[in-house]
């Protein structure tokens with residue numbers, strides 16, 4: 001398999017899953033911040049122009065965080081990355097979807113890719129009125145999401161319960177951006193972040209990413 005990722009991106013969560021599973025993969029580092037994911041060369045592989053992208057040995061391309069994570073978990077059932085209990089599975093998916101869809105794409109997306117959310121009308125474009133309000137809106141979405149996720153993590157070591165599962169990698173990648181942006185993590189999320197960074201697979205990935 002070929003795994004495409006870029007520093008500072010959400011792809012770290014899938015990278016952690018690959019290391020947790022111990023499956024062989026080729027790592028392809030991309031300059032996502034420099035726009036490499038949007039270039040035609042990469043779009044020929046993934047027309048969405050996004051990482052994480054995982055290309056299987058038969059050449060088929062997998063995209064979207066939840067889909068890749070679920071496929072990795074289901075094809076490696078001995079690793080227990082999806083809880084057997086349906087209620088625990090639901091809890092994990094609920095956190096994963098919210099971390100990806102809301103905290104990341106609605107919240108941090110507005111801080112990192114402000115221009116994508118800026119109103120396109122002439123007044124906003126000329127006076128550049130949009131950027132500050134988009135960032136403020138992003139910050140409010142992040143603050144509200146962190147409170148909700150913190151409440152959901154009360155009394156739980158990991159998103160689905162006591163054991164590490166796929167949803168933990170999504171919560172980890174999205175919450176780790178908060179301190180990087182000067183936004184403090186509430187206590188249950190800070191505890192989850194610490195538990196995640198203590199995992200050997202996470203330490204290995206952070207070393208590959210040049211963070212440790």
Ligand SMILES: N[C@@H](CCC(=O)N[C@@H](CS)C(=O)NCC(=O)O)C(=O)O
Nearest residue numbers: 009010037038049050051052064065
């Ligand atoms: N819906 C996608 C979102 C992936 C995404 O937004 N990836 C960002 C990095 S965190 C990206 O590749 N952006 C490309 C760019 O900024 O050019 C998923 O769930 O995987």
